[in-house]
Amino acid sequence: MSDTRNDGDGPDRHVCERCGDAYPSARLLTLHRGARHPDDLTADEVEAYREAYYAEERELKSFRIRALGVLVLMYFGFLILFILFAS
Amino acid sequence: MNRTTTLRRFGVSLLFASLVSLLAAPVAASNGAVGLAGASQDNLAVPQWLYLATGGATVGASALLASFVTDRRFIERVHSWRTSVALDDVVRRGLGIVGSVLGLALLGFIVYLGFTGPQAPTLNFAIIVTFAGLRAGYTMFTYLVGDTWRAVNPWRTVATLLPNGFVEYPHKLGRWPAVAGILALVWVETAAGVTRQPNLLAMAVAGYSVLTLLGALLVGPDDWFDCADPVSVFLRFYGRVAPIRWNDEDGLSVRLPGMRLVTDDEVTDLADIAVAVVLVWELTFSGFVTTEQGAAAITAVVEAGLPALVVYGVLYLGGFAAFLGLYVLASHLTVRRIETFETPRALAVRFAPSLLAIAVGYHLAHYFAFSVSLSPMLVGALTAPLSPPANPVVLTLPAWFGALNVVFVLLGHLLAVWVAHSQAYDTFPSRMQAIRSQLPFVVVMIFYTIVSLWLVSLPTASPPFL
Numbered sequence: 188m189s190d191t192r193n194d195g196d197g198p199d200r201h202v203c204e205r206c207g208d209a210y211p212s213a214r215l216l217t218l219h220r221g222a223r224h225p226d227d228l229t230a231d232e233v234e235a236y237r238e239a240y241y242a243e244e245r246e247l248k249s250f251r252i253r254a255l256g257v258l259v260l261m262y263f264g265f266l267i268l269f270i271l272f273a274s
Numbered sequence: 275m276n277r278t279t280t281l282r283r284f285g286v287s288l289l290f291a292s293l294v295s296l297l298a299a300p301v302a303a304s305n306g307a308v309g310l311a312g313a314s315q316d317n318l319a320v321p322q323w324l325y326l327a328t329g330g331a332t333v334g335a336s337a338l339l340a341s342f343v344t345d346r347r348f349i350e351r352v353h354s355w356r357t358s359v360a361l362d363d364v365v366r367r368g369l370g371i372v373g374s375v376l377g378l379a380l381l382g383f384i385v386y387l388g389f390t391g392p393q394a395p396t397l398n399f400a401i402i403v404t405f406a407g408l409r410a411g412y413t414m415f416t417y418l419v420g421d422t423w424r425a426v427n428p429w430r431t432v433a434t435l436l437p438n439g440f441v442e443y444p445h446k447l448g449r450w451p452a453v454a455g456i457l458a459l460v461w462v463e464t465a466a467g468v469t470r471q472p473n474l475l476a477m478a479v480a481g482y483s484v485l486t487l488l489g490a491l492l493v494g495p496d497d498w499f500d501c502a503d504p505v506s507v508f509l510r511f512y513g514r515v516a517p518i519r520w521n522d523e524d525g526l527s528v529r530l531p532g533m534r535l536v537t538d539d540e541v542t543d544l545a546d547i548a549v550a551v552v553l554v555w556e557l558t559f560s561g562f563v564t565t566e567q568g569a570a571a572i573t574a575v576v577e578a579g580l581p582a583l584v585v586y587g588v589l590y591l592g593g594f595a596a597f598l599g600l601y602v603l604a605s606h607l608t609v610r611r612i613e614t615f616e617t618p619r620a621l622a623v624r625f626a627p628s629l630l631a632i633a634v635g636y637h638l639a640h641y642f643a644f645s646v647s648l649s650p651m652l653v654g655a656l657t658a659p660l661s662p663p664a665n666p667v668v669l670t671l672p673a674w675f676g677a678l679n680v681v682f683v684l685l686g687h688l689l690a691v692w693v694a695h696s697q698a699y700d701t702f703p704s705r706m707q708a709i710r711s712q713l714p715f716v717v718v719m720i721f722y723t724i725v726s727l728w729l730v731s732l733p734t735a736s737p738p739f740l
């Protein structure tokens with residue numbers, strides 16, 4: 188239920204019919220509609236939203252692991268710095 | 275789900291550990307207002323670079339921690355929680371009248387006693403009420419509780435009683451006149467001696483009253499106090515952080531502190547962004563010029579042959595331009611990092627309210643201790659304006675009060691990180707985008723934190739050549 192068009196140059200515009208917001212990819216439009224207008228979706232679209240959502244969940248999980256790594260490094264880094272330099 | 279909770283818990287304890295380690299180091303400094311403050315300073319027990327790095331890292335770590343919170347519904351629940359208390363019409367009108375009378379009386383006393391009262395800053399009503407009262411205490415009330423300036427503002431009271439609105443306010447100017455006005459007022463405060471000489475202050479207030487009334491009568495009080503009047507815009511922007519708001523429909527509306535910044539689209543253009551940046555910058559600037567290191571740097575440049583006012587002016591306006599530029603640059607970098615049709619300008623506008631949370635943290639760091647120690651003086655002045663005390667009482671604060679400054683700066687940034695996080699979730703459909711979009715802004719915030727923590731840790735001095 189979305190209209191996709193390309194104004195010459197630049198990326199495609201995937202426009203939300205409900206609120207007029209435009210996104211550069213169909214995936215982003217799917218995520219937008221799922222998050223903002225969940226009641227408008229047909230069963231197929233709900234399925235597509237779920238899929239996009241869980242695909243992103245995997246990406247988020249890998250981000251969280253990296254973020255946690257950074258936090259742990261920071262924690263021990265600062266712990267060592269404080270032991271060495273603070274008096 | 276379970277793992278995320280564990281991660282989050284681990285993160286929170288990390289955050290506390292870093293806060294505790296900061297607190298354990300006796301960082302004490304007072305960086306009060308330019309004229310009234312006395313200074314005290316202890317030495318850092320941690321080396322300065324480590325203290326600054328820890329502060330910056332705390333902000334970075336909290337942004338990472340916030341990125342673990344990816345549940346849209348939870349984020350929305352936090353910023354849309356609200357409740358309201360109905361306020362009786364009679365009560366509301368009564369309070370309005372009390373506010374107006376109070377405002378007019380204060381303005382009258384400030385001008386009158388500024389000229390006729392004792393010409394010593396710690397004894398004079400005008401100086402005490404303007405700086406310990408309005409600049410410090412009332413501003414704090416405005417962001418911690420609610421913005422009452424609309425009712426108190428004596429110039430609005432007068433302007434609404436007279437015929438007004440002869441020309442249309444040029445709306446394309448936006449709030450730029452207020453930005454210029456705030457910069458000008460802070461300049462006067464720093465450079466013109468109004469914090470030390472009551473009669474100068476009274477003259478400045480009288481001049482300001484004339485200009486304000488002329489402006490308000492010319493374009494009408496609503497447009498003038500909304501866009502052009504520096505004091506009203508200053509307080510109104512601070513008031514956006516406050517939990518309470520008075521409005522006509524539902525009386526008192528109560529929200530979690532800072533959460534109006536996420537939901538109320540009150541920042542709309544570059545001028546509004548500039549107002550938010552100017553609130554952060556003016557405190558950074560007055561922090562800088564009142565430290566020994568800042569004073570030494572300025573002295574060095576002036577002795578190299580540049581006129582003092584030029585040095586201050588370049589530092590003041592140049593620093594403001596740099597702060598604003600960095601922030602706008604962050605929005606350009608963000609747009610380049612992610613797939614979106616949002617323009618850099620639109621994103622800058624979106625994230626600008628989080629700057630107000632930072633400004634609140636800085637304001638508390640600069641003025642909280644100051645205002646507590648001068649509170650007996652302020653109460654004395656307000657209860658007996660016409661009989662100044664022979665010996666003004668100043669509370670001596672325990673040494674740990676200095677550590678509060680660090681806590682305030684960090685709390686302001688933490689609130690800002692959360693506001694930016696919620697804003698990002700409101701803007702981007704993809705949660706990964708929401709996380710990535712914040713990175714440049716977080717880097718800018720870390721920079722602001724480090725600068726500010728550095729200033730808070732330096733010994734204070736009075737600015738040279740002014």
Ligand SMILES: [Zn+2]
Binds near residue numbers: 203207223
């Ligand atoms: Zn939509």
